[in-house]
Amino acid sequence: MAEIDLEQEKQDILKAYSSMLRAAKHAKKDAVTKKRMRKAFDVAVEAHKNDRRKSGEPYIFHPIAVARICAEEIGLGATSIICALLHDTVEDTDITLEDISRDFGNKEALIIDGLTKISGVVDNNKSIQAENFKKILLTLSEDVRVILIKLADRLHNMRTIGSMRRDKQLKIASETLFLYAPLAHRLGLHSIKSELEDLSLQCQEPEGFEEVQSKLKKTEEVRKRFIRKFSSPIKKILDERGMEFEIKGRSKSIHSIWKKMVKQNVPFEEVYDLFAIRIIIDSEEEMNEKSDCWQVYSVVTDFYQPNIDRLRDWISAPKANGYESLHTTVMSPTGKWVEVQIRTRRMDEIAEKGFAAHWKYKEGGAASQFDVWINQVRELLESNEENALDLIDDFKLNLFTDEIYVFTPNGDMKSLPVGATGLDFAFAVHTQVGVNCLGIKVNDKLVPLSHQLNSGDQVEVLTSKNQKPKEDWLNFVQTHRAKTRIKSSLKDEKREVAKKGKVLLEKEFKKLKISHENISLKELQSYFKVKSELELYYQVAIESIDLGKLKGLEVRKGVLQPKRTIIPKRVKTLFGQRKPTQTAPMKKPVLVIGDNMEKLDYKLASCCNPIPGNEVYGFITVTEGIKIHKTACPNTVQLMSNYAYRIIKASWIDENDVAFLTGLKIIGIDDMGIVNGITQVISNELSVDMRSISFDSHDGIFEGRVMVMVQDTSHLTNLIANLNKVKGVQKIEKIDS
Numbered sequence: 001m002a003e004i005d006l007e008q009e010k011q012d013i014l015k016a017y018s019s020m021l022r023a024a025k026h027a028k029k030d031a032v033t034k035k036r037m038r039k040a041f042d043v044a045v046e047a048h049k050n051d052r053r054k055s056g057e058p059y060i061f062h063p064i065a066v067a068r069i070c071a072e073e074i075g076l077g078a079t080s081i082i083c084a085l086l087h088d089t090v091e092d093t094d095i096t097l098e099d100i101s102r103d104f105g106n107k108e109a110l111i112i113d114g115l116t117k118i119s120g121v122v123d124n125n126k127s128i129q130a131e132n133f134k135k136i137l138l139t140l141s142e143d144v145r146v147i148l149i150k151l152a153d154r155l156h157n158m159r160t161i162g163s164m165r166r167d168k169q170l171k172i173a174s175e176t177l178f179l180y181a182p183l184a185h186r187l188g189l190h191s192i193k194s195e196l197e198d199l200s201l202q203c204q205e206p207e208g209f210e211e212v213q214s215k216l217k218k219t220e221e222v223r224k225r226f227i228r229k230f231s232s233p234i235k236k237i238l239d240e241r242g243m244e245f246e247i248k249g250r251s252k253s254i255h256s257i258w259k260k261m262v263k264q265n266v267p268f269e270e271v272y273d274l275f276a277i278r279i280i281i282d283s284e285e286e287m288n289e290k291s292d293c294w295q296v297y298s299v300v301t302d303f304y305q306p307n308i309d310r311l312r313d314w315i316s317a318p319k320a321n322g323y324e325s326l327h328t329t330v331m332s333p334t335g336k337w338v339e340v341q342i343r344t345r346r347m348d349e350i351a352e353k354g355f356a357a358h359w360k361y362k363e364g365g366a367a368s369q370f371d372v373w374i375n376q377v378r379e380l381l382e383s384n385e386e387n388a389l390d391l392i393d394d395f396k397l398n399l400f401t402d403e404i405y406v407f408t409p410n411g412d413m414k415s416l417p418v419g420a421t422g423l424d425f426a427f428a429v430h431t432q433v434g435v436n437c438l439g440i441k442v443n444d445k446l447v448p449l450s451h452q453l454n455s456g457d458q459v460e461v462l463t464s465k466n467q468k469p470k471e472d473w474l475n476f477v478q479t480h481r482a483k484t485r486i487k488s489s490l491k492d493e494k495r496e497v498a499k500k501g502k503v504l505l506e507k508e509f510k511k512l513k514i515s516h517e518n519i520s521l522k523e524l525q526s527y528f529k530v531k532s533e534l535e536l537y538y539q540v541a542i543e544s545i546d547l548g549k550l551k552g553l554e555v556r557k558g559v560l561q562p563k564r565t566i567i568p569k570r571v572k573t574l575f576g577q578r579k580p581t582q583t584a585p586m587k588k589p590v591l592v593i594g595d596n597m598e599k600l601d602y603k604l605a606s607c608c609n610p611i612p613g614n615e616v617y618g619f620i621t622v623t624e625g626i627k628i629h630k631t632a633c634p635n636t637v638q639l640m641s642n643y644a645y646r647i648i649k650a651s652w653i654d655e656n657d658v659a660f661l662t663g664l665k666i667i668g669i670d671d672m673g674i675v676n677g678i679t680q681v682i683s684n685e686l687s688v689d690m691r692s693i694s695f696d697s698h699d700g701i702f703e704g705r706v707m708v709m710v711q712d713t714s715h716l717t718n719l720i721a722n723l724n725k726v727k728g729v730q731k732i733e734k735i736d737s
């Protein structure tokens with residue numbers, strides 16, 4: 001065995017300590033604090049003087065390394081450094097909490113107590129594991145530094161896991177993946193999360209890890225070339241504008257590539273090029289940050305076509321873990337979608353290092369998003385009476401995937417994916433609730449069905465038996481569950497309607513003395529260009545196929561085609577016995593947006609209330625999605641000149657429909673049922689389409705504004721008469737703008 005040079009070791013320990021101090025750029029360094037840190041170091045050295053790690057090195061290197069991670073990689077200050085240096089003393093040495101409290105203070109003792117309690121959180125017994133998990137979350141609500149130091153501790157243990165016994169390695173790696181990586185993610189510590197995952201993978205699947213790592217290295221040059229080419233025109237413009245910035249490519253982590261390969265059963269070659277391009281701006285002032293980011297967005301999308309569905313604005317509304325960034329996905333010249341992340345240096349720091357990095361910018365800042373999250377966790381824990389296993393299931397859902405949790409009026413919690421809408425919630429409660437969903441109240445306010453929910457929202461669903469799923473619901477629901485239920489319900493409804501079409505067609509056949517031998521359904525399908533029998537009957541029922549045409553058709557050369565004889569016009573009208581204005585279901589005007597004429601979710605601007613037929617355009621707002629303005633809107637000039645990059649094409653299709661948008665102001669006595677009553681009346685009214693609705697109540701007086709699309713004035717009069725019958729309604733005024 002090699003001789004240990006104790007003197008040399010002492011030197012090395014001191015060296016490690018002072019380089020840790022140098023790395024602690026954000027810690028207070030006044031004489032008193034310095035002395036306290038040194039004292040913690042001395043106490044730890046003394047306490048661990050006889051301990052060595054499995055690798056053989058003196059144990060004290062570990063607490064120093066943990067303190068360094070806290071300071072350098074998480075951005076924590078002196079208190080955390082002191083606690084990190086002492087973090088294993090109470091558990092492993094003769095030092096007691098009383099000693100810590102006496103020599104360093106109560107806060108420090110509390111944090112170290114927390115750290116001691118949460119050691120050994122993960123156990124083979126699943127329910128003990130769950131209990132421990134609950135414990136770790138509870139300590140989190142005492143002082144978040146407990147978790148942050150614990151994460152630093154775990155990171156260092158993972159970095160030095162090589163010298164442990166294989167079975168221990170595997171146990172530690174799996175609890176890291178199970179608990180610590182998701183926690184790091186939830187706390188916004190992105191670099192630490194990725195490193196923990198990569199290290200765990202390296203331990204669990206050494207060959208897979210090696211494979212991905214070496215292939216990433218081999219393909220690096222190709223990626224770099226692509227990034228250079230992609231960013232060069234953007235770079236040129238930004239340089240010309242005198243902006244300070246950095247552009248880099250971020251490939252996915254080894255762990256996430258590996259996971260994808262396994263999950264989708266695809267080779268590395270099919271996932272290796274998944275990466276994002278990140279543009280980091282050195283904004284001069286915090287107040288310029290937002291406009292700087294949008295300016296860069298504008299430059300990027302000048303060169304590359306963006307996918308408007310993939311625009312994510314986490315600058316106006318940061319994620320719960322503090323993440324701020326502007327994401328867009330654009331089409332590269334090689335036809336590949338590329339994600340571009342635009343953010344400032346400050347935002348990047350938070351994204352990589354988490355909120356602690358943020359605290360140094362906002363010294364003593366008030367309630368941050370982070371505090372909000374901690375509070376939610378605390379409430380969740382305190383209100384949770386059920387056993388720990390259920391809790392862990394609920395909570396882990398939120399940790400692993402980006403999920404939100406919302407509450408029913410009774411306080412039941414539902415987990416939904418981020419981006420889920422009120423309608424998704426309704427379907428999550430029960431299929432029937434979703435199908436009959438008429439309105440959504442979030443925290444007691446009525447919102448559109450497409451309203452995106454946030455964690456902590458209390459959501460109430462208003463239903464009506466007469467409500468049925470609409471085609472456009474598919475445009476905004478997020479969950480698989482809602483999508484499939486809506487589709488199947490639409491199909492059922494189509495079948496119902498098609499039945500009527502079948503009857504109509506048979507009648508017409510009889511009348512014209514056509515038999516199925518003369519004209520087969522197949523021939524009809526191909527003549528009217530419909531895909532299926534169901535579709536044929538359906539089109540007949542909704543009168544999109546004019547049965548009047550049948551009379552003039554004949555089968556020639558095996559193909560159904562117009563008769564050669566000229567049919568007098570009046571024959572057509574003879575057969576068209578239905579008066580189209582009376583019974584024809586109103587075809588809804590559809591607004592299509594963007595170059596691809598997609599049906600996107602939109603709102604009509606209240607400044608100009610566009611109606612079908614108007615020349616319109618879309619404006620991408622920061623918080624309310626796409627708003628549709630008339631080209632003739634008084635705000636157009638201002639919007640187009642200042643925000644040209646946020647303008648998007650929009651046009652109405654099927655302009656022939658006569659329908660107009662009108663507003664109603666409803667005043668009444670605030671009563672539990674009034675909103676429901678009003679929305680029911682509107683939805684029961686045939687051919688009336690509710691475009692927007694907002695309610696306000698103050699001092700017992702209820703005031704609602706509803707924008708409805710009506711077909712003509714008699715419809716409107718009818719609607720107003722029926723609204724007047726709703727209990728509590730006092731007065732209805734037409735508001736025209």
Ligand code: MN
Pocket residue numbers: 062087088153
């Ligand atoms: Mn430790």
